Amino acid sequence: MSIALVIVTVVAIAANGGIAAADFARAEFVLANSAEVNVKPEWVPWLAALKTAGAAGLLIGLVAVPPLGLAAAVGLVLFYVGAVATHVRTRVIHNIYFPAGYLALAVATLGLTLAQ
Numbered sequence: 001m002s003i004a005l006v007i008v009t010v011v012a013i014a015a016n017g018g019i020a021a022a023d024f025a026r027a028e029f030v031l032a033n034s035a036e037v038n039v040k041p042e043w044v045p046w047l048a049a050l051k052t053a054g055a056a057g058l059l060i061g062l063v064a065v066p067p068l069g070l071a072a073a074v075g076l077v078l079f080y081v082g083a084v085a086t087h088v089r090t091r092v093i094h095n096i097y098f099p100a101g102y103l104a105l106a107v108a109t110l111g112l113t114l115a116q
Helices: 003-024 028-036 041-063 066-089 097-114
Strands: none
Touching (some): 003 028, 003 041, 003 097, 028 041, 041 066
């Protein structure tokens, strides 16, 4: 296991855990961003659960079950591709760097995982 994989995965775990916590807390910025891209407030906890599952899968994959980490990385890539696509579809580009940043982390984690 490479140091780069560990570092990028830990950063991805922390980032997804942090944004999931903000989602679960129904932080004002989360609800505002969600409303801009036409995501109903009722969906936010479900999306937070997916982010939490991804972060947990990355963690478990890092320390015990590598195939679970691979599956979690794939899931997070797909999740954030959907988020970026939603921003593009709704033409809300001014804050697309948020989902794009999470997508970049997920892609980096996936790439490093596959390189093992």
